[in-house]
Amino acid sequence: IERRDDQVIIDLFAEEHTADIAEIIDELSNDDATYLFRLLDSEKTAEALLDIDEDDRARILSKLSEKEIAEHIDELDTDDAADLIGSLSNERQNIVLSNIEDGDHAKDIAELLQYDEDTAGGLMAKELVKVNENWTVPNCVRKMRSQAQEVTRVHSIYVVDNKNVLKGRLSLKDLLVAPASATISEISIPKVDFVNVNDKAEEVARIMQKYDLEAIPVVDSENHLLGRITIDDIVDVIKEEAEKDYQMAAGLTDDVEADDSIIDLTKARLPWLVLGLFGGTAAASIMGGFDEALKNYPELFFFTPLIAAMAGNVGVQSSAIIVQGLAKDNLRGSLLNRMFKEISLALVNGVFLALIVFSLGLLLKYPMKVCSTISISLIIVIIIASLVGTFVPLILHKKGIDPAVATGPFITTCNDIFGIFIFFTIAKLILGF
């Protein structure tokens, strides 16, 4: 089909949804994709350009001229346009901006480009419906109609004063039933949630979820209305946040995908592995320090991987619960209570697991003394691992570090080393080698 048969292709894509076009483009070679972008109407391809994979997008953008990119940008809302232009070099950004036909649109996009991606400013769009509190109802309806043309979805109508300071919001229903003589300030609702342009994206996501908002206005420090953020952008923030935690738990340092290059994948995977390697070597030298036990109690060495694995697993479980509690902001009670609870929990789990390992040890015909040593150590290791797992994320969080780091191989490695050291120390005390 991709044999450059223009008309057939145009007809074929005429009815397709942009998200589906994006999927097709993901499957194509870069040349074919670029050809398709030039051929199809920019109204369709502009949206598709947002939906395709980041790497593919970069490659296609590098093949299109600044003028062609500007044509695509013309079709996009300011927030999407800024995201798209933001991925270009500074030089190309300026050329593209100067090629945009609508001057106001270009100015809005240039403004959005100044804000950090991870803030409310980086998420917001300039498109919104706002009315002046001094307008009369008929005047307002007339002006709103022209504003609404540019806004894909209206969501909310914001009320500002003459200085563009956010004063409240307006319900469409109230507007429709209001007498023609009323001014907007008489029928507007003064209570309105808003965020500051410098607020963190996660904070915006939290507020919008908590109050179940579909859009929220963004203001500067003097309460001037700058833009608005809609729920679809927040869905992306939530997903990225969740993915970041998951990747950290799995020991990946970068946002990578299965189809990234081997270099990118190595960069994401190697750092934690190197950490694990040093941890493992440290564990090895600790065990080397207890080599007197080798002759009489070789079983201890057979069971170290088990002790290390249990310490790691228990630590990660404890951390994950705390990390989620911190994210949902629903941790209650004092630190002392938490410690007491975590110790009780570890004791319950530990005793149960120790009984199993004791029975298994006897089944494998290990000496009774060794089995008791392993069981007792296991209980103590589990208690300590769960305390480390609980308090490390709490401390990280207090220091302003993402607590999800704790669920990654970092805690596991630490607990491995701790666990092995404790295991052999207790064994030495009990067995006296």
Added chain:
Amino acid sequence: IERRDDQVIIDLFAEEHTADIAEIIDELSNDDATYLFRLLDSEKTAEALLDIDEDDRARILSKLSEKEIAEHIDELDTDDAADLIGSLSNERQNIVLSNIEDGDHAKDIAELLQYDEDTAGGLMAKELVKVNENWTVPNCVRKMRSQAQEVTRVHSIYVVDNKNVLKGRLSLKDLLVAPASATISEISIPKVDFVNVNDKAEEVARIMQKYDLEAIPVVDSENHLLGRITIDDIVDVIKEEAEKDYQMAAGLTDDVEADDSIIDLTKARLPWLVLGLFGGTAAASIMGGFDEALKNYPELFFFTPLIAAMAGNVGVQSSAIIVQGLAKDNLRGSLLNRMFKEISLALVNGVFLALIVFSLGLLLKYPMKVCSTISISLIIVIIIASLVGTFVPLILHKKGIDPAVATGPFITTCNDIFGIFIFFTIAKLILGF
């Protein structure tokens, strides 16, 4: 403040947002919370009831009479009402339903209660604005106005025929500019995305995200319009999905929170730990089988925790990348290509790590022969662990099992055992003990 000073409390809460009320209630004892629910206007508390913690909600509901619950339900949209009632016993459900004043509301809720929570039917609300394709424009505007009263947010207007079959959607703008003589079928847009009432919640979430929809109509197998799903419900689905993956990666089997009881926490944590215990014991007996090496090459035993940990980490990293690729549905290319790439990647990482461990081993003054053995085994273990990590989630996915299981302790435990077995087998081949 909670000394039952009714009027003060009512005034205090008058201006509070329901989500904030919910937060306050979470902090209160059950008696105080129940008292508050009885005191405050059900318009406020109904929404708050949805926002509070599940366990607290169950306890408060058990203290309120069926009639009191019905009053709360009256204030809620059908989807929220069904969720709330759904947590009660069947017997109480029926009493509450019969206590709801508005008969249509009760009937709608009873219908929603039939659907499985994880399907489109379980997510949808009955509140929507629909118009008949045969209506004229003025008739439509009149009828819409009365429907819109009951719907918090309009989002979309759906067009149906006389048999309630979904025919398309209507843009408010088109309706406003249409001549009075036009019928709805002339100005409606026939292209409309929809989902079946039995579609899985995750599938609905995927479609709504892909096409960037804020609401989607739900139909039965004969295309009768049954309800609609809005983006805020989808946000919850996405979050739960992400949390489930994260918890599985951390080795938790249930959705638990830090403040749950020790029994609930144990239930969520113990299963994977027991698995790990059996895995560790298996590893111990494998090592026991190679005990001839103890005399001459004790260093091998010092390094087993390292080998096991590296096998585990590499496996989880590979799995996590595949799990995310499956979730985003962006895995391309053949299995053979993927295998080739994974082996190359493991080789790059493995050789690099092997060089480090070789140098560290020499630093610790281990015999050259032992260091080479450890390094070579490490490379092979990493290759095998990454293949296991890549293909196990793919196989699970094909069998209809959630591939995220693979990132949990299951893969780690398997890789531990594999890794240790491979390590000693290679060591025996090289060192010949």
